[in-house]
Amino acid sequence: MTKRMLCGRLVHPIGLGCMNLSWAYGDPPAHEDKVRLLNEALDLGYDHLDTANIYGKGANEELLAQAVMHRRDEFLLASKMGITLDGPRRGIDCSPQAVAAALDASLKRLGTDHIDLYYMHRFDPNVPIADSVGAMARAIEAGKIGAYGVSEWSSAHIREAHGVHPMGAVQSEFSLWTRNAELGVLETTRELGIALVAFSPVARGALGGELKDPATLGAKDLRRNMPRFNEENWPRNLALIEQFCALAKAQGLAPAQLALGWLLAQGDHVHAIPGTVSAAHMRENFGTLNMAVGAAAMEEAGRLINQEAVAGHRYPDVMRASIDTEDYA
Numbered sequence: 001m002t003k004r005m006l007c008g009r010l011v012h013p014i015g016l017g018c019m020n021l022s023w024a025y026g027d028p029p030a031h032e033d034k035v036r037l038l039n040e041a042l043d044l045g046y047d048h049l050d051t052a053n054i055y056g057k058g059a060n061e062e063l064l065a066q067a068v069m070h071r072r073d074e075f076l077l078a079s080k081m082g083i084t085l086d087g088p089r090r091g092i093d094c095s096p097q098a099v100a101a102a103l104d105a106s107l108k109r110l111g112t113d114h115i116d117l118y119y120m121h122r123f124d125p126n127v128p129i130a131d132s133v134g135a136m137a138r139a140i141e142a143g144k145i146g147a148y149g150v151s152e153w154s155s156a157h158i159r160e161a162h163g164v165h166p167m168g169a170v171q172s173e174f175s176l177w178t179r180n181a182e183l184g185v186l187e188t189t190r191e192l193g194i195a196l197v198a199f200s201p202v203a204r205g206a207l208g209g210e211l212k213d214p215a216t217l218g219a220k221d222l223r224r225n226m227p228r229f230n231e232e233n234w235p236r237n238l239a240l241i242e243q244f245c246a247l248a249k250a251q252g253l254a255p256a257q258l259a260l261g262w263l264l265a266q267g268d269h270v271h272a273i274p275g276t277v278s279a280a281h282m283r284e285n286f287g288t289l290n291m292a293v294g295a296a297a298m299e300e301a302g303r304l305i306n307q308e309a310v311a312g313h314r315y316p317d318v319m320r321a322s323i324d325t326e327d328y329a
Contacts, residue, residue, distance in 0.1 A: 001013060001264065001288075001289040001290075004195070004268060004269065004270075004271060005195065005269075006048065006076060006117070006168070006169060006195045006197075006271060007076065007116060007117050007146055007147035007149075007168035007169060007195070008146070008147070008168075009076055009116070011047045011048045011076050011271075012045060012046065012047055012048065012286070012289060013264050013270065013271045013272065013289070014046075014260060014264075014271070014272050014273075014274070014285060014286055014288060014289060015046060015047070015048030015049065015050055015076075015078075015197075015271060015272070015273040016038075016041050016046045016048065016049050016050065016273060016274075016275070016282065017050050017199060017273040017274060017275030018038070018049055018050060018051045018055070018060055018063070018064065018275065019050075019051070019052065019055045019060060019275050020275040020276060020277050021034045021037070021038075021060060021063060021275075021277060022034075022055050022056030022059045022060035022063060023054075023055045023056040023059070023060065024055070024220075024221070024222045025205075025218075025221050025222065025223070025275075025277070026217060026218030026219075026220055026221045027218055027220065028056075028277065029277050031063075033277075034063055034067065034277075035063075035066065035067040036279070037277070037279050037282060038063075038064070038067040038068050039067065039068060039071075040279055040282070040283075041282055041286075042068060042071055042074050042075060044282075044283060044286050045286065046075065046286060047074060047075045047076060048075060048076045048078065048271070048273065049064065049068070049075050049076070049077055049078070050078045050079075050171075050197070050199075050273045051064055051077075051078070051079050051080075051110075052079055052080035052081075052083075052119075052121060053079065053080065053081050053083075053102055053105065053106050053109075054080075054083045054085060054121070057085065058105075058109050061079060061106055061109040061110045062109050062110075064077075064110055065109060065110050065111035065112075069110065069111045069112060072112060076116045076117065077110070077112070077114075077115055077116045077117070078115070078116065078117040078118070078119065078149075078169075078197075079106050079110070079115050079117075079118060079119070080118070080119040080120070080121040080151060080171075081094075081098070081099060081102035081103065081106065081118070081119070081120065081121060082094045082098070082102075082119075082120045082121035082122050082124065082151075083121045083122055084098075090322070092121075092122045092123070092124045092126075092322060093124060093127075094120045094122075094123075094124035094127050094132040095124070095127050095131070095132065095135075096127075096131055096132065096134065096135035099120075099132060099135035099136060099139070100135060100138075100139070103115070103118060103139055103144055103145065104144075106118075107144065113143075113144070114143065114144060114145070114146065115144065115145045115146070116145070116146040116147065117145070117146060117147050117148075117149055117168055117169055118136065118139065118145040118147075118148050118149070119148070119149040119150060119151050119169070119171055120132060120136075120148070120149075120150050120151065120153075121151050121152075122151060122152055122322050122323075122324070123150070123152070123153050123154070123157055123324035125324075129157060129160050129161050129164060130164050133148070133161045133164040133165050134164065134165075136148035136165065137164075137165040140165075146168070147167075147168025147169070148165070148167060148168060149167060149168050149169035149170060149171060149197070150167065150170055150171070151170070151171040151172065151199075152171070152172055152173070152322075152323050152324055152325045153170065153172075153185075153324050153325060154184070154185075154324045154325050154326055155184035155185055155187075155188040155326065157324060158170055158185065158188055158189070158192070158194070159188065159192070162192055162194065167192070167194050168194070168195065169194060169195040169196070169197050169271075170185060170189050170194055170195070170196050170197065171196075171197040171198075171199055171273075172185055172196065172197075172198065172199070172325055173198070173199055173200045173314065174186075174196070174198035174199075174200075174201065174263065174266075174270075175198065175200060175201045175202065175203045175207065175259060175263060176203065176207060176244075176259055176262055176263070176301060176302065176305040176306065177203045177206070177207070177228075177237075177305050177306070177307070177309075177310045178200065178203065178307070178314050179306060179307040180307075180314075180325055180326055180327055180328065181196065181198070181325075183325075183326035183327075183328075184325075184326045185325060185326065186266065186267060186270075189267075189269060190267055190269055193269070194269070195269050195270075195271055196267065196269055196270050196271065197271045197272075197273060198263055198270060198271065198272045198273070199273055199275075201259060201260055201263050201272040201273070201274050202256045202259045202260065202274050202285075203259065203305075204223055204226070204229075205223075206228070206229075206237065206241060207241065207244060207255055207256060207258075207259040207305070208254075208255055208256045208259075208281065209241060209244075209245040209248075209254075209255035209256075212238070214229040214230075214234055217229075225316050226312075226314065226315065226316060227312035227313050227314075227315075227316060228310060228311065228312040228313070228314065229312075230312065232311075232312070233311035233312035236311040237310055237311055237312070240304060240305055240309055240310065241255075241305075243304055244258070244259075244301060244304055244305055247297060247300055247301060247304065248297075248301075250297075251293070251294065251297045253291060253293065253297075254284050256274070256281065256284060256285055256288075257284065257285070257287065257288040257291050257293070258293060258297065258298075258301055259301075260272055260274065260285060260288040261288055261291065261293030261298060262293070262298045262301050262302060264288075265293070265298055307328055
């Protein structure tokens with residue numbers, strides 16, 4: 001598969017989401033294993049690394065500084081700001097002051113003077129879009145960032161922001177079993193010439209086919225609080241996943257490769273950033289770029305795994321409140 005444009009730069013459409021290496025999915029691996037995985041990813045050809053200031057409260061950005069910043073010219077670097085943490089409480093602050101302060105802090109942690117793509121991690125309803133985008137535009141003018149993006153924003157707010165200053169990318173959860181992007185963001189980004197970067201493209205590992213019982217997940221794993229993985233919904237979802245895995249096997253594909261192949265077929269402007277702590281999975285995901293995924297198989301995958309077939313919402317109620325993008329009732 002040929003490279004695709006992201007913020008004025010041609011990159012492979014499968015990048016590496018780095019969050020898992022520091023936070024969210026149980027206990028992270030040993031430091032030397034993280035460093036090894038990141039460098040092996042660059043050796044394979046990964047050229048888009050995605051992080052954020054809240055991943056491990058800055059630890060993920062610091063990891064990239066220690067592990068790969070000596071290879072800075074080999075990859076497009078993306079980070080995010082906007083989500084604030086006060087103990088267990090989360091908030092959102094995309095005020096101009098917060099944009100500027102968070103950016104400088106991220107640059108320091110990353111050990112670089114330039115972030116290629118800098119996102120507002122969530123929509124801040126308390127700050128005029130022109131104000132927050134204006135802060136991003138000033139950061140571009142100062143040479144601190146190459147382009148700005150937004151994450152989990154609605155189509156209307158994407159259009160408004162793009163009218164203030166052209167946007168480089170929109171990041172949203174998008175996979176066979178999370179189709180919110182199809183309610184507007186997928187077409188809006190296509191129309192405006194904005195890259196759509198899909199996070200959790202393998203359904204938070206569910207479509208990898210290896211998770212059989214969420215009760216085995218670590219105590220700190222965020223999936224323990226997600227409705228699709230609870231005792232009520234998981235049996236139905238697992239039945240779908242088993243059929244999906246059989247479909248992938250019949251095509252000579254790993255389940256994750258079928259999931260990624262389907263996603264990248266949704267538009268030439270679509271990118272995916274699967275995350276993993278497994279070097280084998282990291283290689284498997286990138287290998288999708290060299291696999292032929294037939295149209296019939298992708299159609300069957302979409303019929304089998306979709307918003308109507310999957311049981312449970314993607315987020316618990318407390319997290320749904322912070323999502324701006326279009327949602328299913």
